[in-house]
Amino acid sequence: MTKVKICGIRDDHMVRTAAKAGADWVGFNLVPQSPRYIAGDEFEGVSDKLHALLGTAANERVRSVVLVADPAIDFLRGLIDAVPPDAIQLHGNETPDFVARVREVVPNQTEIWKAIGVASRADLRTISDFGAADRVLVDAKPPKGADRAGGHGQTFDWSILKGWDAPKPWFLAGGLTIENVANAIYATGADAVDVSSGVERETGVKDSALIRKFIAAARPA
C-alpha cells in the first residue's frame, strides 16, 4: 500500500484529520520563509506549538516529521532534546558531509530524510552520495529566485524516474494533487508520496476534505 506523508500541518485538528484519514506521517515545517512555518519562539526555535503538535501526532499514532532547511547542528540538538520527531527532513542545500554530521548527532530512532530537487537523470545520480540519509524525497527543483527549496506545488518530468534503481527508500514529492497522484504513482512506481500545497484550500491552509481525497486517491481500493 502506498505510504502517504501530509506535510505543512499547523494545527492539532489537521494532525487528527490526517491520522484518521490514514496518513503514515505528518510533517511540521520549521523553515521561516515558508507559509507553513510553525513559528519558533523559544528553546532555540523549538516552540511550544511544535512540542504540542508532536505530542498530538504521538497520541494519534501517526509518525511525525520536522522539516528544516540548512539547520545549525546546535538547533538540531535542541530539537532532539526537547521532543524527538520520528524523522527530520533536510530540505535545503545540505551537502552529503553535512547529512553525515547530522546522522552523528541525531539518535538512530529518528530517521534522517534528505530532499533532492531533480530535473534530469543526472540529478538522480547525486542521491547515491547521501549514504547517511535513511530516505530521500525526490522533489521538483524550486523556481528561479525562490526563497525556499520546496512547497511550490510544482511537478517535474516523472519519466526521468523510469527504470531508476533507487539506492534507498524514497518518496515522490512536488506538485502532487488529488487529480494527479494516482497517475504519478503509476508513472514512477513510487511506494511513498509526500504532499503539501495539493491539500490546501489556500496557500498554507490545509483542507480536511482534500487530505481525505488525496489519501484515497493514492490508495485506490
Ligand SMILES: O=C(O)c1ccccc1N[C@@H]1O[C@H](COP(=O)(O)O)[C@@H](O)[C@H]1O
Ligand atoms: O512547504 C513548504 O513551504 C516548504 C518549504 C521549504 C522546503 C520544503 C517545503 N515543502 C516540501 O516540499 C515538497 C513539495 O511540496 P508541494 O507538495 O509541491 O507543495 C514536500 O516535500 C513538502 O514537504
